[in-house]
Amino acid sequence: MTLDQTPAGIGIEHRFSPLSAAFGEGAGWAAGFLQGAYQQWFDAAGADGLRVQPAAPLDGLGSMRLRLASA
Template sequence: MRDEHTATLLDYYTRHHASTQWRAFLTALAEEFETQLETAQLRELMARIGVRFADAHPAGACATLDDLTSFFNNTWSSLDWGFVNLVEQDDYLAIEHFGAPLGAFGEAAGTWAPAFLEGAYRHWLQGLGAGALALQHVESGDRHALEFRLVRTA
């Protein structure tokens, strides 16, 4: 029963997270983007926007994963963009981002809108010395979370 209530609350939060004044505009913008650009082009555009965002919000010194988690959460929280968990696995570092208001672009944008976060995370991590590693968005199966993995490159 608790999981059902949690999912219902998260669905409500996701639908109402973006300001009402922006939802219809962002949905129309996304629909126009989709008529003009292929998904790969939209992902590239959103990643570049993410890099610009990261440039405007530099990471500073992050010596530990706790420092990095704090930086991410302080940055996103100050903008009402959710929160992050970093989870160390044997062969990758998972960045789990909860509560991003990307749903304001509409459901169809789910294939390209997360590239904004991917671009921002990639830029921050490269700036912190993770240049030999690759960051990729993966389907987590959780409609309320976006997952990115920092992995070794071949």
């Protein structure tokens, strides 16, 4: 996982999710799971005024880009 600051917010790149490896192409729900997990982690850290949004879809290797920005 890497974080980078962009004009639109904080970019989050989650690489090689084990969900894709375990469930394959049938893991369409994995993108929503990752988005929700990151949202909960940021909320718990006190960033509950910000929202995690998808910036790019989950790819075949289980990598996904998300963005943390104001709600």
